[in-house]
Amino acid sequence: MPRAITPLLLSIFVSSLISGAASATVSSEAIVPIEKKSEHTALYREIFDRLATRHYRGQVIDDDLSKRYLEHYIDQLDPTKSYFLQADIDEFSQWQTQLDDLAKRGDVSPGFFMFNRLRERATAQLIANIALLEDADTVFDYSLDETIILDGDKRNWLASAKHAEGLWRKRLKDSMIRLLLNDKDETDARELLVKRFSTQITQYQQRDSQDVFQLYVNGLASLYDPHTAYFSPRTNENFQINMSLSLTGIGAELNIEDEYTEVVRIIPGGPADLQGILKASDKIAGVGQGDDEVIDVVGWRLDDVVALIRGEKDSTVRLQVIPAKGAGAGSTKLISIVRDKVKLEEKSAQSKVLDIIQDDKNYKLGVIEIPAFYLDFEAYRNRDPDYKSTTKDVSRLVAELTEQKVDGIVLDLRNNGGGSLYEATALTDLFIGYGPVVQIRDANQRVYRNQRATKLPIYNGPLLVMINRLSASASEIFAGALQDYGRALVVGSRSFGKGTVQDVTGLTTGQLKMTTSKFYRVSGDSTQHRGVLPDIAFPSAYDPEEVGESQQDNALPWDRIRAVPHRTTSALKHLIAPLLDAHNQRSQEDPDYAYMLGQMALTKSWAQQDALSLNIETRRARSKKWDEELFTLENKRRSQKGLDLFANVEAWKEDSEADEDANSESEADSAAAIEIESDANKYNNKNTIDQQETEKEDTVELENIAETDPLLQEAGQILTDQIRLEKDVKNRQLRLVQLENKKAS
Secondary structure (H helix, E strand, O other): EEEEEEEHHHHHHHHHHHHOOOOOOOOOOOOOOOOOOOHHHHHHHHHHHHHHHHOOOOOOOHHHHHOOOOOOOHHOOOOOOOEEHHHOOOOOOHOOHHHHHHHHOOOOHHHHHHHHHHHHHHHHHHHHHHHHHHHHOOOOOOOOOOOEEEOOOOOOOOOHHHHHHHHHHHHHHHHHHHHHHOOOOOHHHHHHHHHHHHHHHHHHOOOHHHHHHHHHHHHOOOOOOOOEEEOOOHHHHHHHHHHHEEEOOEEEEEEEOEEEEEEEOOOOEEHHHHHHOOOOOOEEEEEEEOOOOEEEEEOOOOOHHHHHHOOOOOOEEEEEEEEOOOOOOOEEEEEEEEEEEEOOOOHOOOEEEEEEEOEEEEEEEEEOOOOOOOOOOOHOOOOOOOOEEEEHHHHHHHHHHOOOOOEEEEEEEEOOOOOOHHHHHHHHHHOOOEEEEEEEEOOOEEEEEEEOOOOOOOOOOOEEEEEOOOOOOOOHHHHHHHHHOOOOOOEEEOOOOEEEEEEEEEEEOEEEEEEEEEEEOOOOEOOOEEEOOOOEEEEOOOOOOOHHHHOOOOOOOHHHHHHOOOOOOOOOOHHHHHHHHHHHHHHHHHHHHHHHHHHHHHHHHHHOOOOOOOOHHHHHHHHHHHHHHHHHHHHHHHHHHHHOOOOHHHHHHHHHHHHHHHHOOOOOOEEEEEOOOOOOHHHHOOOOOOOOOOOOOOOOOEEEEEEOOOOHHHHHHHHHHHHHHHOOOOOOHHHHHHHHHHHHO
């Protein structure tokens, strides 16, 4: 008979693998420790000196910093407290008061020692997990009334191998329950988890000295502030791609699938797209440069494969490809592609037209979505007239919308994590005319006001800016300036609150992104911590107690400096009260808006639950209740809109799944080929391979919570109200002038 997984059984696997330095299964030959390189000593000292002498925030290099450094690095390595034992933490405490002194000497040995211990523990545990899942004689007992706490911050370090066994017994059961509740059978669920754990083992095996050095050094850098970081050469390359929205390569987004590098998507207009041979889902088995021998890349880490495929413009790369579809599916073929500059247009500013009907009159509004403040510095410096930038793209889009005779424009900065300070100033210049845009104060307390708008605006019409909690940095400079000048109303939720400026400078190897200044609005207020407060607030899908600069470790404090003289008008401020009244009334009456609020409230209430039951019937009832509550919200929305109601939960879920299938291709995960991290989306990133489960059990995508975007629709309604009210004000002023002229005559 199959036997249930008991603490004793799992202990046999885990204790033998976890409690020692190595085991028969995971031998010292299988896990070769990652060694520091000789050049790391000088490079670490170079970084340490830069931080100590040039960072905006001075740090006292003492035992207190050493303690914080150790705690932070350990948390980076194992944030979920899933691998390290308390004995490991006790052993690491030998460096509690030494890391500051070792840093001065450039000694990175502790960082490598601790990472190798993590790699050893994690690999052993993952192998134990696979062994259990592949053992046909073991079963999971889903009838026990027990719970699991997934948040590592609410657990202590594992006291022993036995405690590790207890945690992972629960984690495995939780993973299985999630998959079973998503219609996987027992066999498929096990196979999927084995595949997942195998991938994680491979990722640990592929870590190298450069990875560990970067991780350890950034443990120190982040003590200065959350936006200071060392970039290894390959990380810096991705950073530059993010800023320029262009790269030189073949134009394909890639991911790792079963040891192979798989094509996720072909970028429109890129070399691969123009050639037409390489397709999505094809697997790349080998890469060759020009006429050189093709190198087998099966099992390679993704960024190493990407590095081979990228190259100089007009050079040739050869790919050994296993087609996914067609007559050649399963066989291999060799294709040659000439590299060229690839522009990531889908990540650049885009526009559309939004139709709003009020009082039986149709208003046509332009909407410009600005996902980042990007600038191709290299092309700009080389005077390339075709250089890529946010300002150039938005200027073109404004001209196109003006030709379409739109009544007003919405600038959508939601989820815009920032980017180039220069672009924030240049974009502001398009709308305010002459005047200062932002003040900058350096570490010596000198204030610079040379970031100015220097040209006449290209657009003087009605304007509205949308922000949310993930609008950060350059987005806050832009939104804050337009608000201070009275040029546009700002609507949405409070922004991220990043009010610091980073400078990227070269090192002997790699680059250092370091906070050197703080920026301030022309009003003198810093956006640090506080962010930009909207004139009209929308509900936020992001909890400000979880997301934002104020929740970042070691964030700089808020302060203010003297205001700088600037033109301003209070015309829009006088409209806020009636606009807010109209907004509040609509938000109570609009079915889509009410549906969105209901989903947000539901998600927030469920997210407050710390522990999950591991009884499958309890979880099934929980999932059923979740579905029923969403179903009730959806039918209420449909009823208010006069749409046909779903007969039951099953009909609603079938319809939702059909919509998901229709959108799945356009929403494919393409995170691997170009790994980008903006200022705002760093808030929940952890430097660990171990990931939480990704199956949907009772979560909802708040960015797609209705057939339309209710927040954008409401922003359009507010701008339409503004247009109408401004017209009424002008008409009243005109009548007064006419009356005065009549009296005078």
